[in-house]
Amino acid sequence: MTTSDLVGLRIKTVRRQRGLSQAQLAHPELSDSYVSLIESGKRTPTPAVLELLAQKLDCSLSYLVNGVTAEQMEDIELALGYARLALENGEVAEARTRFSELLADNNLTGLTQLRQDTEYGLALATEACGDLDAAIAIHLRLCDEELPTERQIEVAIALSRLYRECERPTEAVEIGERYLGAAARPAWTDVHVELGATLLNAYLNRGDMLRSRQFAAELLNAADLLGTPRATVAANWNAALLSEMGGHGEESLTFATRALAVQLENGQPRSLARMRLAYASLLVRARPHEVEEARKLMLQAEDELAQTSASTLDRARCRIEIARAEIIAGETAAAAASAQAALDLLPEGAPALEAEAHFILGRAYAYLGHPKAAKQSVQAVRSWLTPLPDSGRIAGAWYAAAEGFEQLGETEEAVGAYQRALASAGL
Template sequence: MTTSDLVGLRIKTVRRQRGLSQAQLAHPELSDSYVSLIESGKRTPTPAVLELLAQKLDCSLSYLVNGVTAEQMEDIELALGYARLALENGEVSEARTRFAELMANNNLTGLTSLRQDTEFGLALATEACGDLAGAIAILDRINEEDIPADRRIEVSIALCRLYHRSDRLTEAVAIGEGILGGASRPAWSDLTIELGATLLGAYMLRGDLLRARQFAAELLNAADLLGTPRSTVAACWNAAVVAETTGHGEEALGFAERALAVQSEYGQPRNLARMRNAYAALLLRVRPSARKEARQLLIKADQELAQSSASTADRAGCLVELGRAEILDGNYEQAIRYVRAGTELLPETAKTLGAELRLMLSRTYGGVGRFGEAQHELDIVRQWISPLPDTGKVASTWYAAAETMEQLGDADNAVKAYQRALACAGL
């Protein structure tokens, strides 16, 4: 049934409940034939006519339009607000439950916009709980619907990010380029620049540096023209990633500092925590002597991530960097504790990040003479990354594994790992 059919049916149902004829409902403002056409779905009443009919029928306008009473609508909006608040406060399991309960509410069926808002919130909560595959399935369902242009871009950002995190880079690129790569690309906005930044991350991970450099410059120019905080953060941070990857560490720090400054002033808690974590990790790589400053930033970021809607993978990544800072300072036992905590948080689907954590554990165990535990972690890494597709990220993981094997005296497997790293890199 069309929307007009449903509105007409509700008017007819309430009219009969009130014991009114079409002529009685119409008089004196409308004709009974016009009311008949409305009830049969052959005419779509204007907002003014709908309001008039609601008054005459002594029912809420919300019921005639949406099939729910004003009280039911208020309950739905309140429940959605509580679910969003739980997600923002980092209560991700509760948020997921609240969104799922709201999706089961039959009154939501005819409220297309609110239902899509609820389903999108459920996808974000599912992602934050570490269920990347579940979040992708929800977003795919939303993407199959007729949704507004901005919602389509939001869904594409989330899908691109989730495919990226799941090491499904071909699909991540396809999602981003599906919006931004065609002749009918939408105008640059905060949303399209954020999608572009997410797509840029996928380019970088699969080793497409030439395209990444070109696209990073395009995003910076677009953000400068827009001049909004959100676009500036997205473009500057990703320019920092490209600069570091191409060997310009100090330039990368400059871009990252600008992004962090804007994020600190305007950003949401979750995104600020993630940005602080990423900046501290960059600082450790570019200026290892600044490890004490980086450690303080990471401790603060970890506290913020725990209190926000950040995913378990976000927190695990922060703990990895804290472990790296402790290793640089010679505090190996503390590093082990941090990285162990990270492995416990990590979802099973995040094999690449999981391998990074295990490699760090292996090196740290080796550094303190616990060679049996070091070899055990290394065996887990080899099992995890062996079936992964060939990407630049996987190549660097194989290379790091080969170095670790070599340090532990496992020369034969080190050679095989180096060969696999070269194969992943296409060499």
Template sequence: MTTSDLVGLRIKTVRRQRGLSQAQLAHPELSDSYVSLIESGKRTPTPAVLELLAQKLDCSLSYLINGVTAEQMEDIELALGYARLALENGEVKEARTRFAELLENNNLTGLTTLRQDTEFGLALAHEACGDLDEAISILLKLRDQELSTERRIEVAMVLCRAYRDSERLTEAVQVGEQMLAGNARLPWTDPLVELAATVLGAYMLRGDLLRARQFAAELLNAADALGTPRSIVAANWNASSVAYATGHNEEALLFAERALAVLLETGQPRAVARMRTALLQRRLRASPSEAASVRHALRAAVGEHEQTSTSLIDRARVHVELANAEYMTGDYDKAVEHAKSAIELVPEFGHVLGAEANLLLSRVYAAVGRADEAAGHAASVRDWLMPLPDTRRSASTWYATAETMEQLGDSDGAVEAYQRALACVGL
């Protein structure tokens, strides 16, 4: 049934419940024939006529339009607000439950915008819980619906991000490029810049650094033209990532500092926590001599992530980086503690962070002479990496695993890991 059919049916139903004829409902402002056409779905009443009929029928305008009473609408909006608040506060499992329960509410069926808001929220909650496949499934179904332009861009961005974090880089790029191509003649906006920045991250992960560097420059120009905090943060942070990946460390630091400075002014704790962790990760990789100071900052970052709505994957990432810093400064017990915390947070077998945490555990146990445990964790890296597609990040982890196995005396395992590393980069 069309919207007009449904509105007409509700008017007819309430009119009969009130014991009114079409002529009685129409008099004196409308004709009974016009009311008949509305009830049959052959005419779509104007907002003014709908409001008049709601008054005459002594029912809410919300019920005539959406099929729910004002009280039911208030309950739905309140439930949606609580679900969003749980997600924002980092209570991601509770948020997932609340969004899922709300979708089971039959009153939501006719409320297209609120239902889409709920579906999108559920996808975000699944993503935050690390269930990327379920998030992708919901987003693909949502993408096929009739959406506003802004919501369509949001869906594309989260879908691109979920594909990217699942190491499904070809699909991540396709989703982003399709949306950007469809809006090529429109001026840049904050959502489009953020979507483009997400695509840029996928370019880097799949090793297309030349394209990434060209696209980063384009985004910087777009952000400078817009002059908005959101676009400046997105463009500068991702330009920093590209500069870092291509060996331009000083340039990378300048871009990152500008992004973080602007982000701190906007007061977005979740985004600040993510960016600060990524910046500390780069400092640790670029300057091992700073491991002690980075370790101190990462310890604070763990609490920062727990107090915000960062995802389980984000929290696993900060634990992996802290474990690395603890290992580099010789605190092996703490390194083990944080590596195990990371493993508990990521989905079982299917995320590169799990592989990196096990690899670190192997190195720690080797350093303290526990060879059997070291070998066991090195071997388990394979279980984490094998389900993943071939990417530069996987290649790097395979290569590091091969080196570790070689040091442990596992020549056959090392050869296999070296071969997998080469395969990941197409050799």
């Protein structure tokens, strides 16, 4: 049945329940023949006529339009609000359950906007629970629907991010270029800059430095023109990553400091925690002598992540960075504990992070004088990296693994890992 058929059927049903004839419902504003055409689905009433009929039938306008009473609509909106609140408060499993239960409500079927909002919330909660493949599937279903422009971009951002986390760099780039790579590119807005930053990150992950440099400059110009906090943070942070990859540590800190300062004034708790962690990680790489300051920032970010809708990936990544800082600070026992905590947090589907955690664990065991455990951890790095497609990020992981094998005296293993690092980097 069409929408007009359904609206007409509801009007007819309520009219009969009220004991009214078509002529009585129509009088004096409408003709009874017009009401008959509406009830048979042959005419689509205007919003004004629908509102008039709702008043005359003593029912809610939402019921005539969507088949949902005002009370049912209030219950749905309240349930959606509770699900969102659970997600914002970091109760990700609870949020996932609430979104799922709401989607099972038949009353949501005809409420397209609310259903799409609920599915989007479910995708975010599912990602936060660490089920990346399921989150991708939900976003892909949304991509097949007609969505408001901003929601389209938000879904694209999420998909590009998820593909990157799953080591699917080609798809991460493709989803961003679908919206930003066309000749008729849309005017820059906050969400477009954020999508651009996600796409730039995908270029970096793929090792496409030339495209990355061109795109970073374009994003910085767009952010300067917009002058908004969201665009400024996104453009400057990714410019920081690009500068670091180019060997310009101090320049990267300049960009990162600006991004963090804006985030401190305007950011949401989860975004602020992630930015603080990213800044601290960059700080310890650029200025190893400031490792204690960086570690304090990381621990602060970890506390903040625990109170937000941060995913298990976010929390595991934070623990990995803390472990890395502890290695630099010479606190090897603490580093081993942090790396193991990260492994305990990591869900399936994040092999690159698994490899990073095992690498740090192996280094910690080596420093602690446990060569057998160290060798097992470094070999685990190889097993996680072997099936992954080549990319700049994976090249760095193979190089780290090669260094680990070399430190352990595993010359043949080290040579093989160095060769994979070169191949992943396209050399």
